[in-house]
Structure formats: structure tokens, C-alpha cells
Amino acid sequence: MNAPVVKGPFALGEALAAREQAALLRSRVATDGASGGRLKVAGREYLNFSANDYLGLADHPAIKAAFKEGIERYGAGAGASPLVTGYSRAHQQLEETLADWLGLEAVLLFNCGFSANQAVLKALLGKDHLLWQDRLNHASLQEMGSQLPCKMKRFGHNDMAALERQLEPNRGLIVSEGVFSMDGDQGPWRELAALAARSGNWLMIDDAHGLGVLGTEGRGTLAAQGVSPARVHIQMGTFGKALGVAGAFVGGSRELVEYLVNFARHYVYSTHMPAAQACAVSQSIELVRGAEESRARLARLIARFRQGAQALGWQLGASDTPIQPLLVGESGAALRLAERLRGRGVWVGAIRPPTVPVDTARLRITLSAAHRDEDIDRLLDALGSCPFVYSAGGTRDA
Numbered sequence: 001m002n003a004p005v006v007k008g009p010f011a012l013g014e015a016l017a018a019r020e021q022a023a024l025l026r027s028r029v030a031t032d033g034a035s036g037g038r039l040k041v042a043g044r045e046y047l048n049f050s051a052n053d054y055l056g057l058a059d060h061p062a063i064k065a066a067f068k069e070g071i072e073r074y075g076a077g078a079g080a081s082p083l084v085t086g087y088s089r090a091h092q093q094l095e096e097t098l099a100d101w102l103g104l105e106a107v108l109l110f111n112c113g114f115s116a117n118q119a120v121l122k123a124l125l126g127k128d129h130l131l132w133q134d135r136l137n138h139a140s141l142q143e144m145g146s147q148l149p150c151k152m153k154r155f156g157h158n159d160m161a162a163l164e165r166q167l168e169p170n171r172g173l174i175v176s177e178g179v180f181s182m183d184g185d186q187g188p189w190r191e192l193a194a195l196a197a198r199s200g201n202w203l204m205i206d207d208a209h210g211l212g213v214l215g216t217e218g219r220g221t222l223a224a225q226g227v228s229p230a231r232v233h234i235q236m237g238t239f240g241k242a243l244g245v246a247g248a249f250v251g252g253s254r255e256l257v258e259y260l261v262n263f264a265r266h267y268v269y270s271t272h273m274p275a276a277q278a279c280a281v282s283q284s285i286e287l288v289r290g291a292e293e294s295r296a297r298l299a300r301l302i303a304r305f306r307q308g309a310q311a312l313g314w315q316l317g318a319s320d321t322p323i324q325p326l327l328v329g330e331s332g333a334a335l336r337l338a339e340r341l342r343g344r345g346v347w348v349g350a351i352r353p354p355t356v357p358v359d360t361a362r363l364r365i366t367l368s369a370a371h372r373d374e375d376i377d378r379l380l381d382a383l384g385s386c387p388f389v390y391s392a393g394g395t396r397d398a
């Protein structure tokens with residue numbers, strides 16, 4: 001096809017060129033599948049330190065079998081939105097399983113975490129409400145928050161004094177994350193729950209990265225921090241990370257769920273997730289609840305990595321979760337570092353603005369229970385052979 005002669009109202013080329021100039025252009029790599037902490041790309045096998053499959057469940061035989069059985073029983077697709085005929089016994093069972101696991105009154109399923117977050121904020125917040133968010137909250141929360149008629153205030157990352165100064169009694173919703181996706185540190189949920197209760201505001205947790213990984217039975221960040229789920233009005237979590245499948249849920253009171261069934265447009269006007277997918281997620285939860293050994297292994301791998309990387313002089317974040325950012329600073333340097341690691345058979349993602357704040361480009365290293373001790377040592381060897389070192393003013397070559 002010929003390129004159009006008339007340029008039109010959108011300066012796509014300029015926008016892309018500007019991104020490229022700033023070493024911020026993104027592109028995709030088509031992989032040939034990942035399993036067992038490994039990734040195949042263009043015929044070569046890499047150690048995979050960039051997935052969110054923290055427990056190695058994405059290719060678990062029992063989950064794949066549950067998916068297949070679900071397809072045999074319910075077909076490939078849900079066929080309709082949930083309020084029409086897309087809601088099946090398999091969906092209902094998954095909701096009940098989640099409620100039982102997490103101590104929630106009721107739960108609602110969404111096709112993905114991005115739409116779940118957007119749906120909740122949009123359905124709840126009117127123009128007289130206030131929304132308070134941690135500065136490092138996920139894009140789905142930030143973006144919807146800034147588009148709504150309500151007033152949005154962002155507080156410094158985990159800065160409870162700043163949040164307390166911003167709060168107004170009985171005005172709206174506080175949203176933060178269990179485990180922050182690019183930093184791996186946890187939100188202070190006891191303090192958040194206390195501030196919400198004292199100010200008469202609602203509280204919502206996005207626990208995409210804590211679910212399955214933290215707490216007894218993998219119940220997540222609240223369980224790990226000893227905060228009762230009753231103190232957090234809305235819990236959101238995803239099935240595409242530690243649970244190894246895809247999709248998301250929002251849970252809370254029966255009244256909240258009934259309200260969302262009626263007012264959440266991303267729920268009402270979207271084809272429901274396949275019933276077979278719900279079957280796979282239910283199977284995954286059963287495995288996750290009993291995966292204490294995998295979680296203990298993961299904790300040992302995290303400690304091994306942190307010790308080794310610090311000994312090499314790399315600057316890590318304050319994270320005790322499988323998300324281990326290695327701070328680089330400048331975007332181009334982060335890209336070159338990721339490239340060198342790939343040359344040594346280690347796949348790690350370079351994370352650049354606008355995903356993270358300017359001058360905080362990093363490698364986002366993620367560990368999985370599927371990794372072996374030797375895999376961590378190979379990662380450390382590869383890092384040891386790389387000459388970039390973080391310094392406060394940016395990156396310098398060592």
C-alpha cells in the first residue's frame with residue numbers, strides 16, 4: 001500500500017521520532033514460548049528474568065488440563081457479556097473460591113486488571129468525590145483517575161504523612177498497591193487502613209503482584225502484613241501474574257459487587273472471560289494455596305540474588321519480593337545493559353520512562369520459583385561482566 005499523501009491531523013511520525021531520539025522507543029519481540037524459568041526467542045534459549053510468573057505456574061500440567069477440560073465442557077468462548085448469557089457455573093465457582101480464599105463477602109471477575117481498575121474508579125467516583133493515589137500506582141489507576149470528574153490527589157510514594165495532610169473526612173477513595181510493580185516494595189497497609197478508618201474514607205488495594213506470593217496460602221499483601229480484609233473496602237487482584245493464567249477480580253462487600261454488576265461499564269458491556277479460563281484459574285488457586293514450599297524457595301532465591309548483586313556493587317531497591325529493580329538511571333544505559341545480558345543468554349527487561357520516573361531507568365529483574373540456584377548464579381555472573389554502575393547523578397561507565 002502507498003503511504004497517504006495528505007498527512008492528516010495526527011503527528012504520529014514526529015511522536016515516534018522524538019521517542020527514538022530519547023532512547024524511549026518501544027518495540028515487541030515475538031517469543032516462541034516460556035517455561036521453567038526459560039524463554040525461547042529466535043531459536044535461542046534464554047534464562048527468563050522478566051516474567052511475572054512468580055510461582056512457575058503458567059505451564060503447570062494441572063492448570064493446562066483444567067483449561068482443556070473447561071473448553072470441552074463450555075466451549076472456547078463465553079459467547080456473551082456476563083449479564084446476557086456469558087456468566088456460567090465455572091465463573092460462579094471461581095468467584096466463590098476467591099471469596100473463600102481471601103475472606104471476602106463477594107467477588108466479581110474481569111477480563112484483565114487494567115479494565116477492573118478502570119471500571120471500579122469510573123463506577124464509584126463522581127464529581128464531588130476525592131481520589132487519593134500513590135504516585136507510583138499502576139497506569140490503569142493513574143489514567144482513569146485523571147480522566148474522571150472527581151478531584152485526584154497524588155501522594156509521594158508510601159508517604160503516609162503526605163497522605164494524611166491531603167485527606168478530607170468522608171470524601172472518597174484511597175488507592176494504593178500491595179507490591180509496587182516496578183519497585184517491588186510494599187505499601188504500608190496497617191497505616192493506610194488506620195488513615196482510611198480515621199478519616200471515614202474508603203480504601204482499595206491493587207494486589208496484582210502480592211497475590212499468590214505473599215502471606216499464608218499466598219493470600220497476598222494484607223495477609224502478609226496482618227491486616228484484616230474487612231478493613232479494606234475494595235480488593236483487586238490479577239490472574240496473569242503468580243496465578244499463571246489471565247484475568248482479574250474485584251472483591252469486597254456483597255453490596256459493592258451488586259453495585260458494580262449494575263454500574264461498572266467495563267463489566268456490563270464486555271464479553272465475559274471464557275469459562276474454561278475460569279476453570280484454569282480455580283485450579284491455579286488450589287495449587288497456590290498449597291504452594292508454601294515454592295514460596296519458601298522463592299524467598300531463598302531472592303536472598304541469594306540480593307546478596308550477590310550487592311556484593312557486585314549494584315544498587316537495588318528496598319524490595320524483598322520477586323521484583324528486584326536494578327537502578328541504572330539513564331535510558332540508553334539501561335538498554336545497553338539489557339542488550340549485553342541478552343548476549344550472555346539472560347533475558348531481562350529494561351524499564352524506562354514514562355513507565356518509571358525520569359532518570360530512574362532500571363532493569364526489572366523478576367525471580368520465579370521455577371529458577372534454580374544455578375540460574376541465579378548465571379545471572380550474577382552475567383551482571384558481574386557488565387561495566388555499568390549507578391551513580392546519583394546518572395550513569396557512568398566504570
Ligand SMILES: *Cc1c(COP(=O)(O)O)cnc(C)c1O
Pocket residue numbers: 111112113114115117138140177181206208209238239240246247248
Ligand atoms: C499488571 C497490573 C495490572 C493490570 O493487570 P492485567 O490483568 O495485566 O491487565 C494492574 N495493576 C498492577 C499493579 C499490575 O501490575
